[in-house]
Amino acid sequence: GLSDSEKSAVASLWEKIAxxxxxxxxxxxxxLFKNHPETKSFFSRFDISPGSQDLLTHGGKIFGALGEAIKSLDNLQKYQDLHTNKLKLSSDHMKLLSAAIIEVFTAHFGGEVNQAAWNKFLGEVGAILTSS
Structure with missing residues (x-):
């Protein structure tokens, strides 16, 4: 699990992201699509052009779920049944998305991003979501 200082780092940045x-x-x-074009195939029904409503909606859902997870940092296991099990997302794809998320956070918030804490948090969320 995350240490208290890691939880604090994640939660405090989230206040700016929310x-x-x-x-x-x-x-x-x-x-994610720019760095790993092969991932576009998972979203064949989406308009994946930059700024599209589909990306805004789905990106918002992903980040909404992260926000919920941040509220439950001590009980992340409760998210085990979320949609990655239904969609069969692999842990590799979760890692790629996590890296993209951290890149975006760093681009916007620079030194305020505790990359180690966010890597650990997203890694734990990814591990829970992709475990069967």
């Missing part, structure tokens, strides 16, 4: 979840979520997906 008002822009759709925008930053969409940007994270765009970054």
């Amino acid at each position: 008002p822009q979840t759709n925008k930053l979520g969409a940007e994270s997906m765009e970054r």
Whole structure:
């Protein structure tokens, strides 16, 4: 689990992210597609052009789920049944998305991002979501 200082680092940055979840979520997906074009195939039914409503909506859903997880940092296991089990997302794809998210956070918030804490948090969330 995350240490108290890691939890604090994640939660404090989230306060700045929360008002822009759709925008930053969409940007994270765009970054994922740019860095790993092969991931576009998972979103064949989406308009994945930059700034599209589909990306804003789905990015917002992803970030909304992260926000819920941040509220439950001591009980992340309760998210085990979320949609990655249904969609069969692999842990590799979760890692790629996590890296894209951290890149976007760093682009927006620079030194305020505790990358180690965010890597650990997103890694734990990813491990829970992709375990069967």
